[in-house]
Amino acid sequence: MTALEDYLRQLDTLAAEATSAFQSATTPEQLEEARVAYLGARQGKLKAIQKGMGQLERADRPEAGKKLNEVKRRIESAFQAAKEALGTAAAAPATRTRFDPTLPGDRPRLGHVHPITQTIEVLKEIMGRLGFSVAEGPEIEDEWHNFEALNIPAAHPARDPLENFYLATAERQADGPLLLRSQTSTVQIRVMEATPPPVRIISLGRVYRPDTADATHYPLFHQMEGLLVDRHVTMADLKSVLRMFATSYLGEDVHVRFRPSFFPFTEPSVEADFWWNDEWVEFGGAGMVDPHVLQAVGYDPEAVSGFAFGLGVERLCMRRHQITDIREFYRNDVRFLRQF
Numbered sequence: 112m113t114a115l116e117d118y119l120r121q122l123d124t125l126a127a128e129a130t131s132a133f134q135s136a137t138t139p140e141q142l143e144e145a146r147v148a149y150l151g152a153r154q155g156k157l158k159a160i161q162k163g164m165g166q167l168e169r170a171d172r173p174e175a176g177k178k179l180n181e182v183k184r185r186i187e188s189a190f191q192a193a194k195e196a197l198g199t200a201a202a203a204p205a206t207r208t209r210f211d212p213t214l215p216g217d218r219p220r221l222g223h224v225h226p227i228t229q230t231i232e233v234l235k236e237i238m239g240r241l242g243f244s245v246a247e248g249p250e251i252e253d254e255w256h257n258f259e260a261l262n263i264p265a266a267h268p269a270r271d272p273l274e275n276f277y278l279a280t281a282e283r284q285a286d287g288p289l290l291l292r293s294q295t296s297t298v299q300i301r302v303m304e305a306t307p308p309p310v311r312i313i314s315l316g317r318v319y320r321p322d323t324a325d326a327t328h329y330p331l332f333h334q335m336e337g338l339l340v341d342r343h344v345t346m347a348d349l350k351s352v353l354r355m356f357a358t359s360y361l362g363e364d365v366h367v368r369f370r371p372s373f374f375p376f377t378e379p380s381v382e383a384d385f386w387w388n389d390e391w392v393e394f395g396g397a398g399m400v401d402p403h404v405l406q407a408v409g410y411d412p413e414a415v416s417g418f419a420f421g422l423g424v425e426r427l428c429m430r431r432h433q434i435t436d437i438r439e440f441y442r443n444d445v446r447f448l449r450q451f
């Protein structure tokens with residue numbers, strides 16, 4: 112091997128060594144060490160070989176110089192490539208874990224109170240201002256409270272098993288049939304049985320009827336019952352309380368209409384309607400408590416009189432919020448529920 116051949120081989124070996132040293136560096140510090148070792152201006156291995164060129168024949172030097180420059184470029188670009196590879200690898204995890212405190216946080220999705228429950232709270236508040244306190248009653252009822260005491264005799268169509276959700280339970284045999292209450296008027300009876308007059312209560316809760324669901328009916332819905340019994344209570348009191356309630360809840364411009372009707376437990380009876388979307392919509396029934404009912408709970412119909420009403424909570428909420436389909440309340444679609 113001539114001195115020139117040996118020199119060129121040394122250069123190739125150096126390039127291969129340097130490349131592998133750069134590639135095996137795993138930190139910027141190691142890479143820098145390797146750079147100094149091979150490319151360092153004073154102690155670098157390339158520099159040492161360059162100095163050795165003086166030992167070659169003058170005629171061989173141009174070829175050796177050309178190879179030297181080429182190897183220098185190869186080593187430099189190997190260094191650049193290793194540096195970039197290390198930079199991306201180092202930058203990647205940093206981006207993933209970087210925490211920017213100025214960005215808005217991820218808001219946890221909180222649930223909120225169902226629109227019907229919200230409505231119930233508002234109704235309690237309005238009626239509370241009119242002096243009505245809140246009474247509660249069970250959703251599973253006996254026939255006495257749901258029908259009998261309300262002057263609804265056994266043969267009445269409202270007691271048809273197909274019109275009600277009767278329960279088939281052990282108690283059925285013992286205490287007579289039980290059913291899911293079909294109206295909150297049951298609470299009138301429970302309150303009057305337990306309290307001497309005067310009474311002034313509302314009761315809000317679920318009622319159940321096997322009605323076919325449509326835009327204004329649902330088999331489960333809510334009613335607000337009202338009952339006021341005292342001396343000298345008249346129909347004028349009933350009408351003014353319902354009007355005051357309607358304007359408080361629905362606004363001063365609401366039109367309310369009282370339409371003659373019939374309920375076995377009130378006499379006279381009315382249906383209350385409000386004007387909505389170019390038609391009258393019924394929102395509840397009402398009337399003067401029938402003397403038979405007062406007697407059934409042990410009140411003296413000669414001494415006291417009273418009025419009662421039962422309003423559909425869903426329909427009130429629908430009118431206030433311009434909801435046109437009652438089924439929306441029970442679909443459990445958060446896109447609907449979130450709006451309230």
Ligand code: FA5
Nearest residue numbers: 294296322328329332393394395396397419420421423
């Ligand atoms: C009654 O339930 C009587 N208890 C009301 C009453 C109380 C009269 C006190 C006199 C004295 P009615 O069946 O009309 O009445 O129902 C009252 C209201 O409940 C209706 O006006 C309507 O707003 C609502 N309602 C009735 N059925 C449904 C249903 N399937 N879905 C939604 N709301 C209903």
